[in-house]
Amino acid sequence: MKKEMKKTVKYGSLSLVFVAVVLAAIVLLNFIVTLIGEKVSLIIDLTDEEVYTISEGAKEFIKGIDTPITIYFCKERDRIDSDGQYVKMVRNLIEEFGKEYDNITVKYIDIDKNKELADKWKKESTITVNPSSIIVEGANGQFRQLYPAGFFSTAQSTGKFYAFKGEITLTNAIIQVSGEEKPKIAFTTGHSEDTNNVTLRQTLTEAGFEVIDIDLSKEDIPEGTKMIFINNPKYDFQGFALEKSGEIDPSENEIDKLAEFMVDFNHIIVTVDPDTPELPELQEFLSEWGLGWQPYTLIKDNSGSMTGFGTKATRLIGKYVMDDPEAAAYHVHKSLSTSASPPRVMFSNATPIVLGEPIDNGTIVAASFTSQSTAEAFKNEMVVDSGEMPLMGVASRSKYIGDAGEQVLIYSTVVLIGTTEFASDSYINGQYGNKEVMYSLARIMGSRRVPNGLDFKVFYDESLVIDQSTAETLTVLISAVAPFIVAIIGFAVFLKRRHL
């Protein structure tokens, strides 16, 4: 009896061990497959458009980039499973990029737990970093924030996604953050510009620029400079009039340097206010871009302004201009104006901007912000204008560069802001949208190029053209008739076998 018990225990234990080993082997196999899946794509893309496969065009753009790139999802990987099919598509694409290129790393972080990282990015985008954000960061600290919706094209009529443009969105972001060094922004000096703008400079530094000062009459614009900031000039720039009269050398022609700078497709921001005098050379330069301002003109608005310190009715609340979603002027405030509660953007002590005809037909000129409809412009205490007057004008040009099939689209912009207090300490804090607008400008101007030649990948159109009665008839056929026939056959077989 005891021997029998011993045998039972022995063979029973052996059997259990065997089962445990086999189960462990199965788990191990699947674990290995999961690990392999993180390095190598185990997906067979069945779609016509190869929606889940990186195209050869995108590979061409990315292969020349050696800079380490890190792509952060701001939530844990498995949490994305509950965000729906489209967000998973974005995740799949980004993970495919991570598998394809050794210098691209994909990370998942809980933005609510990783405060340090979150704060670093939230400094640049005060209101928009959230668990849905996707951050593409280069080794030099430059980064771009993306959202899953930005990876898709939406049909205007239905509001539904009809195509996947993930490759374009992601490739663009990777190119933008892969610069070997930070782009420079040069504040001009020599015209009594405002130099006591610590907060503005800090904001631009946080936005990824290296901030320098430059006296154009004495120096050439350093290489790597992407933007020139002319902040509240009180004296005119040296230009062609002085060169022609022999008062300056060609090397001291500041306007010529600005013009050359813009030929290379760079960016300029100019701030003026009601006290800015006539500056003929600078005004002529800006007019070629379709921009100008009304000197000695102050906008007041009793209804559309903030009360508080300073002169009443001059602390204007800017009105978002949403006329042309394709214009650079719209992209300046898009992240704010499309949010659920757009913050106020302040234009204090402002002068109206004039939008005219640019010399180049390819230049698009538009206002990003205007005054409210109740505003009035005063010159010499007389009303000279009223209504929605431009407060920020954006002129932009674009062109394609590169070889056929690998062309990229690049932009050049001139922004004229009708207040010199836009980025002052009073308004650059989180309460207003001014800081976010500065970041948007920095982002638009910091980007080098946009890849061309990458196509949208259109989804299947599964819509059916069928009338209701036909659909109902077919429903009855499929869901009732076929099963009924099967049931009849079954019943007949059952009856036949009963009688055997």
Next chain:
Amino acid sequence: MGAIYKRELKAYFTTPIGYIFLAVFFAITGLVFSLTTLLAGEDSSTGAYFGFLVYILAIMLPILTMKLFADDRRVKTEQLLLTSPVSLTGMVLAKFLAALTVYVGALVISDLSFLILYLFGAPPAEIIIGNTVGFIFLGAAFIAVGAFMSSLTESQLIASISSMLVIMLLVLVSLVANSIPVEIIRVVIKWFSVVDRMTSFAAGMIDLGSLIYFISFAFMFLFLTVRVYEKRRWS
């Protein structure tokens, strides 16, 4: 093994069980198909149909598998199987394949409904094929679960209900896991979720990792079924 396979397959169509399964399966899938495609018109979505199909299988397949082993125990023909010259693995495999054949046949026949869609639009053939492949493997895993549960009892009712519970647990596990705050635990639990693994197929991809998961899942439960019979043979 071939003889057992043929016998089991024949049994599905000489008794009411096969016809009941097919009739109910066609009725439910036909109705869901119509609701998600024909009656939806402009909003037709094959992905939605296949999304519902997971839950349909979770309820229907246990009906197919409940008699696989439980019936033999009930009518005491189990001893014949245990003493037959066929290996236990062969016997289990034969019964499993018989159930799988009936299921795959039903699935393929129900997929013929998609041909109707070509009269009114352009349904995505790749997504339909990809999903069908995925559902064959998913069904194999569910049938293996049902076979194991059937081997544990002689009551077909208990076999079907317990199979449904286990399968529904696998289907709904991701819902439960979402509320777990610790990532590693959540990931481990979600790893068992079949719904998450089927979303790739619904989107037009064949995920080799998921296929290997379903195959190893089926293998595991068939292995356990063989172990149950090994124990029964020698005790």
